Amino acid sequence: MLQVLAGKIERAEANLAVIGLGYVGLPVACVFARAGFRVTGLEIKPARVDMINAGRCPIDGEEPGLPELLAEVVAARRLRASGDDQDLAEADVILIGVETPVDDRHRPQYTALSAACRSLGPVLKEGALVVVESTVAPGTMDRLVRPLLEETSGRRVNQGFYLGACPERVMPGKLLANLRAMSRVCGGSTPETAGVMIALYRHIVAADLDPADLVTAELVKTAENAYRDVQIAFANEVALICEAAGGDVWLVRELVNKSPSRQMHLPGAGVGGHCIPKDPWLLAYGARDEAEVRLIPAARAVNAGMPLHMAQLVAAALGEAGRPLAGARVGILGYSYLEDSDDIRNSPSEVLVARLRQLGAQVVVHDPWVREYRGELLDRLRGCDAAVLMVAHRTYRDLDLAALKSVLRTPILVDGRHVFSHQGAGRAGLSYYAVGVAPARDDKGL
Ligand SMILES: NC(=O)c1ccc[n+]([C@@H]2O[C@H](COP(=O)([O-])OP(=O)(O)OC[C@H]3O[C@@H](n4cnc5c(N)ncnc54)[C@H](O)[C@@H]3O)[C@@H](O)[C@H]2O)c1
Structure with a gap:
């Protein structure tokens, strides 16, 4: 047959x-x-x-x-x-x-x-x-x-x-x-x-x-998706340590990867999509209480915490500008989980938005690929106290930072995807905050 x-x-x-x-x-x-x-x-x-x-x-x-x-x-x-x-x-x-x-x-x-x-x-x-x-x-x-x-x-x-x-x-x-x-x-x-x-x-x-x-x-x-989640979690944990220790994770990563057989992944504002946030749990489920599973849940916790860390970065940035998060207007750039995609499943932005609202912020969202959030970007961000980059959509990578500065009420840019740089943001007159980069380095203009 x-x-x-x-x-x-x-x-x-x-x-x-x-x-x-x-x-x-x-x-x-x-x-x-x-x-x-x-x-x-x-x-x-x-x-x-x-x-x-x-x-x-x-x-x-x-x-x-x-x-x-x-x-x-x-x-x-x-x-x-x-x-x-x-x-x-x-x-x-x-x-x-x-x-x-x-x-x-x-x-x-x-x-x-x-x-x-x-x-x-x-x-x-x-x-x-x-x-x-x-x-x-x-x-x-x-x-x-x-x-x-x-x-x-x-x-x-x-x-x-x-x-x-x-x-x-x-x-x-x-x-x-x-x-x-x-x-x-x-x-x-x-x-x-x-x-x-x-x-x-x-x-x-x-x-x-x-x-x-x-x-x-x-x-x-x-296992291949759990591998990715664990690797990203490692990069995210190093990013958090870099922030605390006064370093820059992007420089650290570049130099780590010069050591043989090291391929440190990219840290960022969170992991989403239908697959990576749940496939590690599917692998773990295969243990059926017969094997102890410790690394996979720990990695999940690190990655699931990154959108919440973004909320902390926004609050800290606003604090430095003398504006409390409660009552501030925060603009989120990107709602899908992946650049230039409409897929919003397990979107890190969803977690960030909920957190910011819980803390009393007014939140506006823009995403060129998600019907609900389409529209003219700068119009959407007009009067905001911070612009928070969550997804590296092409539209955002090409963003004119001087034009962004001109529509913001408070000139703060929080970068969750390493799309912009201190120098670029600084030239446009924006205060720049990024995952994995210690705020102190801003002062040095690095
Ligand atoms: N999205 C990805 O990038 C990706 C990549 C690799 C593997 N996968 C895996 O592939 C599977 C599907 O993922 P997806 O992203 O395509 O999901 P999806 O939600 O986009 O598609 C599933 C489709 O199945 C339909 N459906 C559900 N139950 C049905 C039924 N009983 N009869 C007929 N249609 C039914 C749904 O309406 C939906 O349109 C998942 O197991 C996922 O983990 C997804």
Whole structure:
């Protein structure tokens, strides 16, 4: 049975379905459609289904090539979105790309993943291959996905259907480029299944495709994102120490990285997005109380504290200017979690805004990519007592600081992303504060 499927995949004749047409599922559906497959996308948001079927891209941020590709594959009838589970019945290969958040206690919330399996099971075709692209805690394929599919389909894994985990590695802003250029781990329920997955992904990926088992694929994905979170936390902790010790983390980082095998990450105003703030918790969940997990939660705490640290920097800056935070007007530059993206999930700015309001500040927000906060930047900042850079959007990198100074009531710039410099801000007449840079260094004009 697997050989028949392998042949169909080889010839791009297999019917594909993608469950969940978000940042991951939509580009994946589009590139498989471009590779010649007939693709059905199952999505629970009706407005998204309508938009995609009209050939319009529902992602507002910059995604080079995606709107054009979507329009092309929809017009060519290679991709069709649907809200009807029955449309999964013809699928030979089903890719699942639904969200996998964690709850308040950092435990995985598999409502969407379970619902996707329950939609699929009753109509699952004999001999089909089901691949989870979502990021899941180690053990989830074996403990949740397999039993749910077996129960709802009445079929057994490796007999009636095949199972894979091929976690996605894309980043918003580069979805199509990442899909093609990034290597992937193809975890299969058997080595033969992993081999068929490699044949499938070879149609769209121009990098290594590494065969693995299911739990290895789950571990690799969560570990690679936890690695990033821990590295960023280290950089953030050094930044906080630099502020206290009278140093400049950017200079320190540059010199640290001259030492062999050191690659200190970038510190900043916080870590956001759907993945990095929760994937470390998914990895930690894999320990299931059998192994002690200490580093990952500590790193999370450091990174989650950075937007609150930004609030402290704003308060200190205002204090030096003789203006209390309560009643001050603070302008936030950037609300998405990533430059030139519309993705606001787990946005550090959200935490900062809530904190500043809690402390009595009036807060105005600008973001060129987030509909709610679009508008003319300088108009938005007029009369503010501080401008706080949270996201390095291109619009902000090109900002005329003299023009910024002219609209502010109090000339304070707090930089959470190392976009500006003391010198540049000083020339424009702005008092400059930055993550990881001791205020004392301002006085020296360094
Ligand atoms: N966003 C990223 O950059 C990224 C990168 C790598 C991996 N991932 C992982 O990929 C997964 C998806 O992330 P995303 O960013 O694409 O999420 P998303 O929220 O953008 O997309 C998920 C989509 O699935 C739909 N959906 C939810 N339940 C459904 C169901 N039962 N049936 C049909 N549709 C359903 C939602 O309406 C949504 O449109 C997550 O596990 C995430 O961790 C995301």
